[in-house]
Amino acid sequence: MSTSLQQTSSNGHSAGGVEEFDVVVIGAGVTGLYSLHRLRELGFSVRSLEEGDGVGGTWYWNRYPGARFDSESYTYGYSFSEELLQEWEWKEHYSSQPENERYLNHVADKFDLRPNIRFNSRVASLVYDETATRWQVTTDDGYQARAQFVITAIGILSARYVPEFEGLDSYEGSWCHTNRWPKEGMDLAGKRVGVIGTGATAVQLIPEIVGEVAHLTVFQRTANYCVPLRNSLIDRETQDYIKSHYAEIIEQCLSTPGSFMHEFDTRSALAVSEEEKLEQYERLWAEPGFKKWLSNFYDIMMPGEANEDYAEFVRNKIRERVHDPEVAEKLVPKNHMFGSKRLPCESGYYEVYNRDDVLLVDVREDPIARLTPRGIQLESGSEYELDVIIFATGYDAVTGPLNLIHIQGIGGEVLKEKFANGPRTYMGMSSYGFPNLFTINAASVGNFPRSAEPLVEWVTDAIAHVRDSGHNRITATPEAEEAWVQHMKDDSENILRTQADSWFVGANIPGKARVLLTAPDTAPVMRAKRAEVVANGYEGFSLD
Numbered sequence: 001m002s003t004s005l006q007q008t009s010s011n012g013h014s015a016g017g018v019e020e021f022d023v024v025v026i027g028a029g030v031t032g033l034y035s036l037h038r039l040r041e042l043g044f045s046v047r048s049l050e051e052g053d054g055v056g057g058t059w060y061w062n063r064y065p066g067a068r069f070d071s072e073s074y075t076y077g078y079s080f081s082e083e084l085l086q087e088w089e090w091k092e093h094y095s096s097q098p099e100n101e102r103y104l105n106h107v108a109d110k111f112d113l114r115p116n117i118r119f120n121s122r123v124a125s126l127v128y129d130e131t132a133t134r135w136q137v138t139t140d141d142g143y144q145a146r147a148q149f150v151i152t153a154i155g156i157l158s159a160r161y162v163p164e165f166e167g168l169d170s171y172e173g174s175w176c177h178t179n180r181w182p183k184e185g186m187d188l189a190g191k192r193v194g195v196i197g198t199g200a201t202a203v204q205l206i207p208e209i210v211g212e213v214a215h216l217t218v219f220q221r222t223a224n225y226c227v228p229l230r231n232s233l234i235d236r237e238t239q240d241y242i243k244s245h246y247a248e249i250i251e252q253c254l255s256t257p258g259s260f261m262h263e264f265d266t267r268s269a270l271a272v273s274e275e276e277k278l279e280q281y282e283r284l285w286a287e288p289g290f291k292k293w294l295s296n297f298y299d300i301m302m303p304g305e306a307n308e309d310y311a312e313f314v315r316n317k318i319r320e321r322v323h324d325p326e327v328a329e330k331l332v333p334k335n336h337m338f339g340s341k342r343l344p345c346e347s348g349y350y351e352v353y354n355r356d357d358v359l360l361v362d363v364r365e366d367p368i369a370r371l372t373p374r375g376i377q378l379e380s381g382s383e384y385e386l387d388v389i390i391f392a393t394g395y396d397a398v399t400g401p402l403n404l405i406h407i408q409g410i411g412g413e414v415l416k417e418k419f420a421n422g423p424r425t426y427m428g429m430s431s432y433g434f435p436n437l438f439t440i441n442a443a444s445v446g447n448f449p450r451s452a453e454p455l456v457e458w459v460t461d462a463i464a465h466v467r468d469s470g471h472n473r474i475t476a477t478p479e480a481e482e483a484w485v486q487h488m489k490d491d492s493e494n495i496l497r498t499q500a501d502s503w504f505v506g507a508n509i510p511g512k513a514r515v516l517l518t519a520p521d522t523a524p525v526m527r528a529k530r531a532e533v534v535a536n537g538y539e540g541f542s543l544d
Contacts, residue, residue, distance in 0.1 A: 029057015032153035066204035067097035159400030197392035229345035230288035257522035258446030262294035269297035269306040311338035340500035398517035409434035422515035426476030435475035480540030492516035
């Protein structure tokens with residue numbers, strides 16, 4: 001990079017109104033902040049472009065009541081700094097959004113990351129200049145930057161999905177998607193409120209708002225297997241234990257398939273006595289968090305008899321908590337296997353349906369036809385008058401956030417068009433024809449920061465390798481990409497995540513190709529594969 005260019009406050013350079021950097025990172029959430037920190041440590045000039053006016057990503061945007069971790073707080077924070085681990089004290093075992101946002105702001109301040117972040121900057125386009133071997137980055141407000149490398153740290157669940165209901169523009173009440181809950185909150189007191197959706201977000205939200213509204217109508221298409229979170233405050237003794245055992249906690253997470261601190265029981269549910277099996281089911285049910293899912297008999301997470309046995313145990317737990325048998329049966333999942341979707345953790349969710357001021361509407365049986373000026377009308381003609389509508393309708397996962405950016409590579413190829421039938425990458429990170437572009441979050445699985453940290457380290461080391469070895473570009477080879485796409489297809493067919501119509505396979509978005517969007521491999525296997533690539537001289541990548 002020419003030293004004659006004007007130095008900027010972000011350690012980049014400015015030429016003709018376009019700032020130049022070694023790397024542009026899109027996003028200032030969990031992955032983006034760590035990418036920024038590590039790239040600076042490696043001596044790169046870097047600019048982070050963040051759509052919001054603050055850091056936090058998921059924990060900046062998702063301000064809806066009840067938003068919180070579903071993995072243990074002390075397994076979710078960064079592990080790269082021992083000082084950070086020791087000075088930050090999580091207040092709850094499963095921390096809430098306000099504290100999570102405070103934590104990420106603390107990280108940004110502790111490592112002085114804000115000078116390298118441009119806020120209120122939604123990236124509109126990335127266009128590769130083949131002659132200059134640089135990416136031209138343009139934001140909605142006209143800001144432009146050029147960089148040799150780009151990391152898209154935009155999350156896998158950040159492109160909110162609002163169904164294209166007829167009449168939405170005619171609705172005269174207030175509405176929002178949970179991903180854009182206003183900072184000032186929503187006035188729900190004494191209002192007739194409708195919530196569309198009963199996935200993980202709605203399961204957190206509904207118990208928090210039910211006591212405030214005049215009447216709540218919940219529109220459910222798919223019932224879910226929801227399990228008790230059993231959150232609590234972290235006492236002093238536990239806090240001290242956590243801080244003195246962080247190394248073991250992190251190591252435990254890194255050894256498990258989804259990077260959680262829970263290991264499956266190596267026994268089969270079908271190999272123990274009925275009494276022993278039920279004792280384990282009940283014992284784990286009384287435990288907090290994902291233990292009932294991830295510390296259970298290994299074969300409950302495989303299609304077959306053991307899975308159905310535990311699914312019926314969970315169904316009966318739901319039936320026990322809902323007084324009206326007809327309502328209970330609507331809330332009992334019957335069209336997908338236990339564990340084939342991310343497991344929502346709840347606090348008092350099912351008891352909500354015992355209230356006289358709550359109505360559950362099955363929109364699989366009678367779908368939503370349109371929104372009217374006064375509320376929601378079903379195909380049968382039934383209409384529900386509502387003052388507020390909350391869309392807890394999920395996300396266009398993994399490829400959705402990338403598709404919101406016009407990404408144009410070599411020869412004018414557009415990434416959205418290349419990904420029309422599913423992502424075509426090598427290990428989720430690099431796509432042939434788009435050199436020096438790392439679609440980093442597409443390769444993350446499981447407990448997000450535990451998977452993302454090693455991924456950021458791999459990507460930033462790869463960028464440093466390109467620099468230090470005198471190369472200019474790195475990109476997946478077409479052969480490696482094709483082999484990875486085939487691996488995704490072949491190895492995904494028999495895993496639980498592909499057996500349900502969920503965001504894991506894009507089935508929640510009309511018209512989206514139904515393919516597995518994340519790797520079928522466990523987190524340790526993915527790390528081992530990436531390490532092997534490096535050991536073999538960046539096998540599967542072309543450096544030039």
